[in-house]
Amino acid sequence: MKHLTLLLSLLFAALPTVALAGATPVDRLSFGAPVSHAPLYDALQDANWFEPLTDLGDAARNLTSLDATLPAPVARRAMDAVLCAQDQGLVVEKLLLVDMAAPASTPRLWAFDLSDADKPRLVLRDYVAHGAGSDPNRDGRAEKFSNRPNSHMTSLGLYKVAERYHGKSGWSRRLDGLFARFNGKARERAVVMHPATYVRPGRVGRSQGCPAVSQATMDRLEKAGLTNAVLWIDAEDKDLEAAVAECSQKRKGEGLARTGVEAWSLATYTCPAPFGIDTAALDRSFMG
Secondary structure, three states: OHHHHHHHHHHHHHOOOEOOOOOOOEEOOOOOOOEEOHHHHHHHHHOOOOOOOOOHHHHHHHHHOOOOOOOHHHHHHHHHHHHHHHHOOOOOOEEEEEEOOOOOOOOOEEEEEOOOOOOOEEEEEEOOOOEHHHOOOOOOOOOOOOOOOOOOOOOOEEEEEEEEEEEOOEEEEEEEEOOHHHHOOHHHHOOEEOEOOOEEOOEEOOEOOOOOEOHHHHHHHHHHOOOOEEEEEEOOOHHHHHHHHHHHHHHHHHHHHHHHHHHHHHHHHHOOOOOOOOHHHHHHHHHO
């Protein structure tokens, strides 16, 4: 951390602190004439140095601003998982979000278009079924979750919406679980997103673990496009919250370290060197 603090101090010392209207950014150094730092300034701008790491709070608020009935903690966990997946190289353009803490009698499925990360779009909100094994009281509330085969329970976590296929329920989508501990056996369990006649307003039946939807909802999702789509199934589960938090901390740590190294590299290659600073020594200190 002390090396990062030193790096930031050097960078901001080198950035323009005096900017006259229409003038090139300059610093008035105490021991010399104004020195232009336009190369560093432009390079850091091009590298988005002035853009903070993706703000999770803003991303979650973007979703809840589209529908106030979406609980903020649910949106936050979903976006945290999405950002972690993106950092692992997954392209995400659509987010299907299910809040299993809500009863089946309420529309608890949201679909968002994230193609423009700054301006997400709500595609739909509708009903979705949960697994019969998750609802032992048969009261329309999912209380238990499992990744175990033959449990007929809903599995929590993030899924990649995979290939389309025609099954006994019609055109459906296979799901690949991305949270191994929570949903890694989705393929083995044949957990898919499929249309079901038992999902409709006023009556939502129970599945064998699949997030089943109505035919109309399935058609609308396909029309909106499910290429590069993910599904987040949320519930009030301490283990799930811990897994998301761990992923988030790792993502933030790696992102900060990566951004710092990139900025330092830009500084050493674009800064003029009248400062009397041994940049090679500082580079060894920062990297070591």
